[in-house]
Each structure stands twice: as C-alpha cells, then as structure tokens.
Amino acid sequence: MIQDFSWIHIIPILKGAWLTIQLCFFSLLFGGVIGVILGLGATSKNKLANVLSGLYIRLVRGVPLLVIIFLVYFALPMLDIGINFSKGFSAVLALSVYAGAYMGEIVRGGIQSVPKGQFEAADALGMSYFQKFRHVIVPQALQYIIPPGIGFFIALIKDSSLVSIIGYIDLTKAGKVVSNLTFNPIASFLVVAAVYFVICFGLSKAAYYFERRFLQTNA
Amino acid sequence: MNLVFHDIIPYIPQLLSGLAVSLYVTVICMLAGTVLGLFVALCKSSKNVILRFLGNAYIELIRNTPLLVQLYILFFGLGQLGIDISPLWSALIGITINNGAYTAEIFRAGLSSVPKGLHEAGSALGMNKAQIFRHVILAPAFRTAFPALTNQLILLFLFSSVASIISLEELTYQIMNVETQTSRTLEITLIAAVLYYGCSSIFVYLSNAMAKKVFKW
Amino acid sequence: MFLKNKSAIVVLVMSMILLISGCSSDASTTPAQNAESHLDKIIKSKKIRVATYADSPGWSVLNANGEYEGYDPDIARLLAESLGAEVEFVTTDGVNRIPLLESDKVDVAIAVFTPTNERAKSIDFTIPYSAAGLVPMYPKNKPIKSWDDLKGKKVSVSKGSTGDIALSKYYPEAQIVRFDATSDAFMALKTGKVDVFVEEDGIILDLLKKNPEFESLPGQPFKSSYIAMGVKKGDQEWLNYLNQFIRNLNYSGEGAELYKKWFGVDAPKLLTY
Numbered sequence: 001m002i003q004d005f006s007w008i009h010i011i012p013i014l015k016g017a018w019l020t021i022q023l024c025f026f027s028l029l030f031g032g033v034i035g036v037i038l039g040l041g042a043t044s045k046n047k048l049a050n051v052l053s054g055l056y057i058r059l060v061r062g063v064p065l066l067v068i069i070f071l072v073y074f075a076l077p078m079l080d081i082g083i084n085f086s087k088g089f090s091a092v093l094a095l096s097v098y099a100g101a102y103m104g105e106i107v108r109g110g111i112q113s114v115p116k117g118q119f120e121a122a123d124a125l126g127m128s129y130f131q132k133f134r135h136v137i138v139p140q141a142l143q144y145i146i147p148p149g150i151g152f153f154i155a156l157i158k159d160s161s162l163v164s165i166i167g168y169i170d171l172t173k174a175g176k177v178v179s180n181l182t183f184n185p186i187a188s189f190l191v192v193a194a195v196y197f198v199i200c201f202g203l204s205k206a207a208y209y210f211e212r213r214f215l216q217t218n219a
Numbered sequence: 220m221n222l223v224f225h226d227i228i229p230y231i232p233q234l235l236s237g238l239a240v241s242l243y244v245t246v247i248c249m250l251a252g253t254v255l256g257l258f259v260a261l262c263k264s265s266k267n268v269i270l271r272f273l274g275n276a277y278i279e280l281i282r283n284t285p286l287l288v289q290l291y292i293l294f295f296g297l298g299q300l301g302i303d304i305s306p307l308w309s310a311l312i313g314i315t316i317n318n319g320a321y322t323a324e325i326f327r328a329g330l331s332s333v334p335k336g337l338h339e340a341g342s343a344l345g346m347n348k349a350q351i352f353r354h355v356i357l358a359p360a361f362r363t364a365f366p367a368l369t370n371q372l373i374l375l376f377l378f379s380s381v382a383s384i385i386s387l388e389e390l391t392y393q394i395m396n397v398e399t400q401t402s403r404t405l406e407i408t409l410i411a412a413v414l415y416y417g418c419s420s421i422f423v424y425l426s427n428a429m430a431k432k433v434f435k436w
Numbered sequence: 437m438f439l440k441n442k443s444a445i446v447v448l449v450m451s452m453i454l455l456i457s458g459c460s461s462d463a464s465t466t467p468a469q470n471a472e473s474h475l476d477k478i479i480k481s482k483k484i485r486v487a488t489y490a491d492s493p494g495w496s497v498l499n500a501n502g503e504y505e506g507y508d509p510d511i512a513r514l515l516a517e518s519l520g521a522e523v524e525f526v527t528t529d530g531v532n533r534i535p536l537l538e539s540d541k542v543d544v545a546i547a548v549f550t551p552t553n554e555r556a557k558s559i560d561f562t563i564p565y566s567a568a569g570l571v572p573m574y575p576k577n578k579p580i581k582s583w584d585d586l587k588g589k590k591v592s593v594s595k596g597s598t599g600d601i602a603l604s605k606y607y608p609e610a611q612i613v614r615f616d617a618t619s620d621a622f623m624a625l626k627t628g629k630v631d632v633f634v635e636e637d638g639i640i641l642d643l644l645k646k647n648p649e650f651e652s653l654p655g656q657p658f659k660s661s662y663i664a665m666g667v668k669k670g671d672q673e674w675l676n677y678l679n680q681f682i683r684n685l686n687y688s689g690e691g692a693e694l695y696k697k698w699f700g701v702d703a704p705k706l707l708t709y
Contacts, residue, residue: 002493002642008500015502062419064377067412074532075405077539084540087526158285167527167536169490169498172287177498180491180619183643186296193288200283295620298627306613306629384620386592386613386629395531396614399596400604402555404535 005182010191016174017195023170024157027095028103032149034096035103042108053104060101066162069094073166091163095156102152110145111137143211150207154200171195222406230397237393238414244307244389245376248314252375253368255315256322263327274323281320286381289313294385310382310389318375325371329364330356362434369426373419390414473673474543475519484521486512487528487536487545491617494638494698495548498527507698508546511565514690515546515681530596534558537668544678545666550598560669562678564662565691567704568598568636571652573625573643579651580632583658586610590630592621598661599634625650638699660704 003009041053060068073090076083085093114137122132161172169177175192179185262274281289294309304312333356341351380391390411398407478484488508490498496506504512504525516523526542533549536542537559548568551561572591574580580589587609593599595614603612613630615621622643625633633640640652665678685691686706695703 002646003500011500012498012502061373062416063412064380064415066380067408067415070408070535073541074535074539075408077541078405078535087541154283161285161287164527164529165532167487167532167541169527172285173490173527175288176617176619177491178500180493180617181497181499183493183619183622183646185291185617185619185623186299189288189291193284193292196285196288197280197283201279204279204283294629295623295627298623298629303628384616386615386624392614395595398531399600400554402534402552402558404531405538 002183003181005178005184005187009178009182009188012169012178013171013174013188013191013195016169016171017199019168020157020160020171021199023091023095023163023168024153024160026092027099027160028153028156030092030096031099031103034100035105035107038100038104039107039111042104043111053108057101057104060098061105065094065098065159066165068098069162069165072097087166087168090166091168095160095163098159099152099156103149106145106148106152107141109148110141113144114140146207146211150204150211154203157200157203158196222409223403224406226401226403227397227406227410230393230400233393233397234390234410234414237388237390238418240307240388241376241379241390242418244310244314244379244382244387245372247311248318248379249372249375251311251315252318253322255319256324257326259319259323260326260330263323264330278320278323281317282324286314286317286378287384289317290382290385306382306385306387309385310379310387314375314379314382318371321371321374322368325364325367326360328367329360332363333359365426365430365434369423372422372426376419376422377415471671474667474671475674475677478519478521478543482521483524484512484516484519484544485524485526485542486515487526487533487542488512488547489529490527491529491619492548493618494636494642507566507694508548510694510698511685511691512546514685515544515678518681530594533666537666540668543667543674547666548598549664549666550601550661551664551666552601555666558669559666560671560675562665562667562675563682564664564706565682565685566663566695567660567706568663569660569704570599570602570634570658571637571640572658573622573633573635573640573650573652574631575625576649576651578631580653582653583607583656586632589632591632591634592624592630593634594618594621598636602658602661603634638701641699641701662706 038053038056041049042057044050069091072085072094073087076085118136118140119132122136127135161170163170164173164176171192175188178191179188182188259274259277262270263278265271265274290309290313293313294304294306297304337355337359338351341355346354379389382389383392383395386392394407394411398404401407488504489496490504492506492508494506496504496508499505509523509525512523512525526536528536528545528547533545533547534555537545549555549561550568551564555561572580572583572586580586586603586607588611590611590613591603591607592613592615593603595616597618600612600614603610613621613624615624618635618639621635622633624630626647644650644652665682667675667678682691692703695701
C-alpha cells in the first residue's frame with residue numbers, strides 16, 4: 001500500500017507541471033488582453049473608463065487568489081442563475097481575472113512612463129489614436145512592460161498551485177499526492193522544488209536574452 | 220444559495236487570534252526581510268565577485284521556488300536532520316528569507332535610481348563610502364523603493380497564509396478549522412475575503428500616511 | 437497605489453449584495469421537486485461523477501500511473517457498474533467536498549465522508565458503507581498508556597479528518613496540531629514535532645510495519661465513526677438508489693472483502709437496517 005519513493009513517482013509530478021504550464025499560458029494570454037484594456041482605460045482621458053479600470057484593479061488585487069477561484073467555481077453555480085462552469089474554464093477564468101488586474105497595473109505603468117512629449121509629438125504629426133500607439137507609444141512602453149510582465153508570469157506559475165482547491169492536480173498538488181503515496185514528503189517536495197526552479201529560472205533567463213535582443217533592435 | 224452566519228459567531232475569538240498571528244508574522248517578516256533585502260542588494264551591487272555571486276544565487280533560488288516548498292524544507296526537512304524549529308519560528312525565518320529576496324530586488328532598483336551626481340557630491344564633501352551611503356544615498360533610494368515595498372507588504376500578508384501547512388495557527392489555519400467544525404464553506408470564504416481585504420486596505424492607508432509624513436522633502 | 441481606504445467600503449457593499457441575493461433566492465426558490473434526478477441523468481448519459489481523495493492512503497490515492505486506487509474508488513467502480521455508467525473521478529480534499537456537491541459538480545462524494553450532524557444540515561448522507569476506528573501512534577520510548585493520556589500532549593492530525601473532528605470534540609484538552617495531509621501529520625510525529633499522531637487504524641497499521649520505532653494502543657479503539665456517501669440535498673430518488681446499493685454491498689460481504697483487501701484488517705461491524 002505505502003510505496004517507497006522511486007523514479008516512477010516523478011511521472012505524476014511532471015504531469016502536474018505540464019498542467020501548470022498550460023493553465024498559466026492561457027491565463028497569461030487572456031489576462032494580458034484584460035490587462036491591456038485596463039491599462040488603456042486607466043490612462044485614457046475618459047473619466048468612466050478611468051474609474052472602472054481603477055476599481056477592477058483595486059478590488060481584484062486586494063483579495064486572495066484562492067477566494068477568486070472559489071467564487072468562480074463554487075459560488076456562481078450556487079446562485080441558481082444557470083451558470084455552472086467546467087473545471088478548466090473556471091480555472092482559466094479565475095486566473096485570467098487575477099492576472100488581468102496585475103497586467104493592467106503593469107501596462108498602466110508602462111504607458112505612463114512614456115514621456116508626455118511623445119504623445120504630444122504624435123498628436124502634432126496628425127496621427128490617429130491607433131497610429132499613435134502602434135508607432136510611438138507601444139514600442140517605448142514595451143520595455144517597461146516586458147520585464148515586470150515576465151516577473152508576474154513567474155509569480156503566476158507559483159501562485160496557480162491554488163487551483164488544487166477545485167480538484168486540479170497541478171505541480172504542487174502532485175507533490176502532495178506523491179508524498180501521501182510514499183510518506184516521504186521531503187523527497188517529493190525536493191523534486192517539486194527542482195521542477196519549479198527549472199521552469200521559472202529557465203523562463204526568466206529566456207526572457208532576459210529576449211529582452212536584450214529586443215531592446216537592442218529598438219535602440 | 221443560503222448563507223448562514225450565526226453558527227460562526229462562537230468562533231470569532233478564534234478567527235481574531237488567527238488574524239493577530241498573521242499580522243504579527245507579517246510585521247516581523249517585513250521588518251527583518253527589509254533589513255536582509257537591503258544587505259543582499261548591497262552584496263549584489265558590490266565589486267566583490269563572490270559577494271555578487273552569493274547575492275545572485277540567493278535571489279534566484281528563492282524567487283524561483285514556491286514559498287510552500289521552502290517552509291516545508293525548513294520545518295520537516297531540518298526536522299528530519301534532528302534540528303527542531305517550532306512552527307512560529309519556521310514561519311518567521313522562512314518568510315523573512317523569502318521576503319528578503321524580493322525586497323533585495325526592490326532596493327537594487329531603488330539604489331540604481333539614485334543619480335550619480337549625488338555620489339560625486341558626497342565624495343566632494345569629503346565623506347567616506349559608508350558616510351555617503353548612510354547620509355546621501357539611503358534616503359532617496361528608500362523613497363523610490365517605498366511604493367514597491369508597500370506592494371510587497373500586501374503580498375507578504377496574503378502569502379503568510381501558506382504557513383498554515385506547517386500548522387502555524389494563523390488566519391487561514393483558523394478559517395479551515397472553523398470550516399471543519401461548522402461546514403459553512405462559502406460563508407467562511409467570504410469572511411476570509413473581507414478580513415484579508417480589509418487588512419490589506421489598512422496597510423495601504425497606513426503606508427500612505429507614513430510616506431506623507433516621512434518623505435516630506 | 438492600488439488600494440485606497442475607500443476599498444473597504446466597496447467590499448462591504450459587495451458582501452451585502454451577496455448576502456441579500458442569498459436571502460432573497462432562499463425565499464423564492466423551493467427545493468426543485470420536478471428537476472431531473474441524478475439517477476436518470478446518470479443512466480441516460482452513462483457517466484457518473486464521483487468526488488474522491490487523491491491523497492488519503494488506503495482509502496483513495498492517485499497512483500503513479502494516474503489511476504485512482506483504494507477502497508473508495510473500488511466502491512465507486514462497483515456503483516458505476518450497477519448503473520451501466522463510467523466513472524469520472526473528481527479530486528477532492530477536506531475543504532471542497534460540500535461545495536462540490538452543493539454546486540452540482542459531482543453526483544456523489546465517496547471520500548471518507550463522516551456523516552456528522554453539522555454536515556447533514558448542508559447535504560444529504562446515505563446509510564454508512566464503512567466505519568473508521570481511530571488509533572494513536574507514538575514513539576516506543578515516549579509511550580502513552582490510554583486515550584486519557586492525550587490531555588496536554590501535542591497530537592497531530594490531518595485537517596478535517598475523522599481524527600480532527602473526534603479529538604476536537606472528545607479531547608479538547610489535547611493540543612491538536614493540524615496538518616494539510618496525512619503524510620505531513622505523520623512526518624510531524626517522525627521529526628519529533630508532536631507526541632502522538634492520530635489516524636484511522638488501517639493507515640496506522642500499515643505505517644507501523646515500516647516504522648518499528650513507533651507503536652499503537654492495542655485493543656483500545658476509539659469512538660468509531662460511520663463513513664457514508666454524500667449527495668446534494670433534495671434528490672430523494674438518487675438517495676434511495678444509493679442506500680439500496682449500499683445495503684446490497686454490506687449484506688453480500690463485497691464491501692467487507694474490499695476493506696480487507698485495502699486495509700489488511702477485518703471491516704468494522706456496521707449496524708444497518
């Protein structure tokens with residue numbers, strides 16, 4: 001019944017890691033879209049857009065991620081209004097809502113760090129709103145958005161372990177499962193830590209090289 | 220949906236004692252982690268290769284592994300080697316070490332934002348390195364780092380809940396315990412959200428007030 | 437700065453809205469009498485969703501091949517077979533069993549569920565299909581002589597487990613130290629963080645085989661508790677079917693056989709009618 005820890009137990013841990021990567025990838029994708037909308041809203045001249053984006057960001061960032069996941073998966077169906085999302089959809093939705101708030105704040109910071117003169121120069125050249133962002137603002141803002149964005153993605157990979165509350169066996173939960181299968185928590189969690197390190201460190205190194213190339217071509 | 224809160228009323232003292240532990244851990248680890256972070260940031264920006272390597276290794280190792288695993292190794296791992304640390308001390312040490320890696324990066328950004336001219340002005344006045352750092356660099360660096368430090372404080376408060384896995388009787392531990400006793404899962408989750416959110420807001424309010432008072436110039 | 441003091445008010449308003457919506461929907465909706473029973477749904481779709489643990493040794497674990505194995509999954513498979521359906525396991529832990537049922541994410545929870553009176557106010561329970569006796573485990577060189585010795589001792593349990601509930605009720609004088617998982621609670625004993633570890637007999641017996649430096653109290657089983665299946669409130673038809681299934685399982689001896697297979701000891705006697 002209770003097994004000794006051996007190499008076969010690395011398989012479920014790697015499966016959990018794959019699930020974690022998939023969840024985080026999609027959440028960053030959708031969260032990024034939400035973040036761009038919020039960032040544009042927060043920096044726009046429209047008062048309503050300003051207030052709404054600010055409210056979203058404040059609210060989501062003040063509540064633990066666990067609570068967001070819980071509300072999306074369990075509380076919505078209990079309201080009896082015909083909403084009952086699947087596990088995968090709930091997890092990606094909750095993580096995207098969460099990532100959206102942080103990405104929104106990062107995008108806002110990026111846009112605001114572009115000097116005012118640049119906006120005025122673009123306006124003076126008679127550029128449209130889209131042209132202004134495409135050719136002037138985005139290329140400059142990106143260098144302020146990419147590094148904290150990557151930092152957030154790495155944090156998201158670690159924080160997403162909370163999806164185990166809705167029954168997902170992600171990297172951390174896989175460690176717990178193996179730990180209870182073998183009664184060897186130390187070995188199980190050292191393997192889990194190593195896998196997290198490989199993913200996160202690899203990502204940040206890749207991002208670093210990408211960033212350097214990216215900044216050079218724009219210099 | 221049917222929310223019932225009256226079952227939970229007898230457990231309010233338990234929840235409040237959990238909140239007190241969470242706040243205690245947050246405040247201690249923030250203070251200790253800030254000192255540690257400043258020290259590591261100095262190591263990382265020093266000219267000594269070994270110090271720089273050690274600073275880097277520490278930051279990368281901590282930031283790329285989950286806090287949960289770090290606490291596990293501190294509590295159970297060292298326990299297996301015969302080094303017995305209580306849940307509270309494990310949490311204080313583990314979260315401080317974790318927090319130090321993040322504040323180090325914040326301080327590094329803060330230190331590098333101080334204009335070179337200030338260094339030069341300091342040495343023109345005949346100050347030595349330590350004096351320049353203490354009297355010229357530290358204050359503006361701290362001011363630049365302050366907003367990021369406030370964010371870090373909130374994250375630290377939210378993530379101190381991880382210490383419940385090593386049986387520290389903080390807020391999340393008590394919340395889960397009340398859940399076991401009453402089975403009022405949704406209600407307890409809402410209470411948790413309000414408590415965590417309320418405290419985060421108070422932290423931000425206090426830190427804003429402090430920034431106004433301290434950084435007057 | 438992303439938070440302002442105003443935000444506390446926002447949350448208060450939010451929770452008020454939730455409260456009000458909770459109260460009003462409570463008043464307006466009566467238990468769905470004519471809603472389709474889970475029984476019909478399962479037979480039609482040939483699929484049954486079962487909540488079970490992934491990390492409760494003996495009862496149910498997810499093995500290295502990614503399959504659920506243990507006493508509970510075996511019973512779930514028998515149940516599915518009786519309905520001509522296929523099992524879809526949903527991993528649960530102590531915290532989300534009731535929400536999984538209430539939000540209709542699963543048809544039944546077969547997950548070492550102790551039918552306490554508190555829980556029975558939120559969900560419905562079947563008749564018991566098993567029972568669990570609690571056993572203490574302690575180092576041979578620091579023994580306890582009886583359950584009463586727990587008073588003032590540090591005792592580790594797994595959060596929300598049968599042991600947690602029973603000790604909180606009968607031995608509040610013991611210093612209960614709760615961990616996320618059974619393996620953590622045992623590790624706390626092994627690393628000297630606690631004096632005693634309390635779990636179900638099957639698990640402890642298995643652990644004792646591999647860890648001879650510990651022992652247990654022979655012949656002093658503690659207030660046993662029933663183990664039953666949990667379902668969402670209000671579906672009497674489905675509850676009837678499950679009760680019928682469990683009666684057959686208990687009477688035929690199939691359940692006891694499975695118990696012996698997974699725990700290596702005889703199944704506890706059940707009082708069922």
